[in-house]
Amino acid sequence: MISIMLSEPFELSGDDTFAYLQEVSRYSEWDDHVLESHQVDRGPIQIGTKFNVTYRILRQELTLYFVLSALKPGRDVLLEAQHDHFQVQTRFTIDNQAKRLSWQTSVHFDGIWNNASPVLKTILKSELSRSFQKLVRALNPSKQVPDLPDLKTQIEDHLLIPGLLRFSRLGYQWETNCRYPVIRKLNKHHIVITGASSGIGEAAARQLALLGADITIIARNEIKAKASVNRLRQESHSRKKHRYILADLSLARDVDRTIGELVKLDRPIDCLINNAGYLYQERQETDEGIEKSFALLLMAPYRLTLGVKNLLKRAPLAQVINVSSGGMYTQRLKADHLTQGLMPYDGTRTYAQLKRALVMLSELWAQEWEPDGILVHAMHPGWADTKSVAETLPRFYQITKAILRTPDEGADTITWLASHPDLSRTNGRFWMDRRVHPTVLIPGTNPRKTDYQILKETLQNFEPETPLPQ
Ligand SMILES: NC(=O)c1ccc[n+]([C@@H]2O[C@H](COP(=O)([O-])OP(=O)(O)OC[C@H]3O[C@@H](n4cnc5c(N)ncnc54)[C@H](OP(=O)(O)O)[C@@H]3O)[C@@H](O)[C@H]2O)c1
Structure with missing residues (x-):
């Protein structure tokens, strides 16, 4: 199993931040590996809501079906996906004082893929860190936009x-x-x-x-x-x-x-x-x-x-x-x-x-x-x-x-x-x-x-x- 934990101190802006983390359909805005993501079923986001997420990894496309399996408003979002050869869990947590955002991703591989875990962990960690930095910037929008054409x-x-x-x-x-x-x-x-x-x-x-x-x-x-x-x-x-x-x-x-x-x-x-x-x-x-x-x-x-x-x-x-x-x-x-x-x-x-x-x-x-x-x-x-x-x-x-x-x-x-x-x-x-x-x-x-x-x-x-x- 690979488990990667990323965490950043952050002045969080309450409900909007949390709502954004739940909206898997907007993950392509900060995660460069996400090509497309959609909510599968209509309706408000709640436990059981399904999302269809297409990733581009090493020039290959991979679609995962995530289910929102835990949701504590303002505190915790857990998404899980099942694939033929692995299962993924991805969890965002906001601490009690709303001053720290953490993102934990765990991948459980089946069969021979498990042997490649150490190499995959190194790659995954560097890729997820990049995405996490973009997410943190996304949560602080007023500082990010250049005011003149670069x-x-x-x-x-x-x-x-x-x-x-x-x-x-x-x-x-x-x-x-x-x-x-x-x-x-x-x-x-x-x-x-x-x-x-x-x-x-x-x-x-x-x-x-x-x-x-x-x-x-x-x-x-x-x-x-x-x-x-x-x-x-x-x-x-x-x-x-x-x-x-x-x-x-x-x-x-x-x-x-x-x-x-x-x-x-x-x-x-x-x-x-x-x-x-x-x-x-x-x-x-x-x-x-x-x-x-x-x-x-x-x-x-x-x-x-x-x-x-x-x-x-x-x-x-x-x-x-x-x-x-x-x-x-x-x-x-x-x-x-x-x-x-x-x-x-x-x-x-x-x-x-x-x-x-x-x-x-x-x-x-x-x-x-x-x-x-x-x-x-x-x-x-x-x-x-x-x-x-x-x-x-x-x-x-x-x-x-x-x-x-x-x-x-x-x-x-x-x-x-x-x-x-x-x-x-x-x-x-x-x-x-x-x-x-x-x-x-x-x-x-x-x-x-x-x-x-x-x-x-x-x-x-x-x-x-x-x-x-x-
Ligand atoms: N599509 C492009 O590539 C492109 C590129 C550059 C700029 N734009 C600009 O984008 C804007 C939207 O265009 P669009 O491409 O989405 O075209 P569109 O699908 O034809 O939409 C134009 C909208 O304007 C409405 N409209 C036209 N004349 C009207 C009138 N006299 N009174 C009230 N509503 C009127 C139309 O109503 P109906 O449904 O009743 O016709 C329609 O809702 C336009 O300002 C256009 O100049 C588009």
């Missing part, structure tokens, strides 16, 4: 092939070694998310609901909105939580009505996620006479966020997450064309212009709103396999389909930002895969001071008509 990220982003491959599923997988996990539960959090009836938004809403957040979805299609809320209720085992507000976000009147409904709900908003989006290949105008790409991609997040600013202010430390796109790297803002689209109309470039503007708006708000306790982030989900990519970029979709991310992978950074306890040091940055990235890669696309000024002045014409009472 040199490697800068170089890779600037090189065409590695830069583009990072957007794909491969990029997501390369980043698994530096995932910067967070452990926070979101039980008291109210999160508002637009465009959560499909794709990345739907995945983010589900991930956040599983962390305990109460979600308000803003969507335009009632059947889809209802279905999404029902799924959230089922998966988070709550019939009371989660709701939807119907709105076509390209219409100013619908955005204003949404603001009114959120005000009526009278709940502080801990996080607003401006995710809804679409790439219009043909120029269209709404029945309010506004160019549709502008209306959906910039006016809607601007108007909605301003309209609910006082609800954000009421949360202890609120966050706004603006979902942009890597396409914005190709554009320097042509601020004079913002509201009309690029002429002659080019859907892809207009989309990229508006996503660039959204990143710039995030930077402006981050500076202005920090004293109000509101942090603002922009992010890029990478290239994910979603309805709108298939519909609006069919050739791109055909070529890249095999390497597109899943919507869950695209949503990962949204969920991570929304659940992070304090990203004040990185307020206003542009994120992908839980890392800060540069906002300018191509010479000549750097926004000037005047671009920010014109952006601000242009958007002032689109403020909500129903400002919140102070």
Whole structure:
């Protein structure tokens, strides 16, 4: 038998730490050997809950079925797995004063494998120690995230092939070694998310609901909105939580009505996620006479966020997450064309212009709103396999389909930002895969001071008509 005991003194943050240790489905965040892990049966985690964990060890994949066989809330978690040739027990314990975390792993080998125990013990100890250090860092999230893009990220982003491959599923997988996990539960959090009836938004809403957040979805299609809320209720085992507000976000009147409904709900908003989006290949105008790409991609997040600013202010430390796109790297803002689209109309470039503007708006708000306790982030989900990519970029979709991310992978950074306890040091940055990235890669696309000024002045014409009472 091999038994390895690792232990670290640590200032533990109570229930969240313990909840994180129980969540075997998140072990890949800190254990580099875990490729995937899932809870097998739905329902709250309790004694008897089963988890399916796939490891990559010495280039081989091995799947183990763990059963949670002991659970003392706040103190002790024991998981056991049975394999043809060995049994594994892995146990986390937190001491009485919540000042020390210990991790004990025991492997009982059958037959001839037992003879190899001394060698295996040395290997296992060094590998487990590495993972344990990452776990300890995960339990202390505010110290870990670099606030500027590191040199490697800068170089890779600037090189065409590695830069583009990072957007794909491969990029997501390369980043698994530096995932910067967070452990926070979101039980008291109210999160508002637009465009959560499909794709990345739907995945983010589900991930956040599983962390305990109460979600308000803003969507335009009632059947889809209802279905999404029902799924959230089922998966988070709550019939009371989660709701939807119907709105076509390209219409100013619908955005204003949404603001009114959120005000009526009278709940502080801990996080607003401006995710809804679409790439219009043909120029269209709404029945309010506004160019549709502008209306959906910039006016809607601007108007909605301003309209609910006082609800954000009421949360202890609120966050706004603006979902942009890597396409914005190709554009320097042509601020004079913002509201009309690029002429002659080019859907892809207009989309990229508006996503660039959204990143710039995030930077402006981050500076202005920090004293109000509101942090603002922009992010890029990478290239994910979603309805709108298939519909609006069919050739791109055909070529890249095999390497597109899943919507869950695209949503990962949204969920991570929304659940992070304090990203004040990185307020206003542009994120992908839980890392800060540069906002300018191509010479000549750097926004000037005047671009920010014109952006601000242009958007002032689109403020909500129903400002919140102070
Ligand atoms: N997928 C990618 O590779 C990728 C890359 C970069 C950036 N993004 C950004 O990620 C965000 C999510 O896109 P996705 O890829 O997940 O696409 P998606 O699956 O098509 O989801 C888009 C969501 O936005 C909603 N929406 C669109 N127009 C709306 C409107 N007028 N009013 C209200 N809701 C509206 C859609 O509602 P319906 O369900 O009713 O259509 C849907 O819920 C977008 O901002 C997109 O620009 C995606």
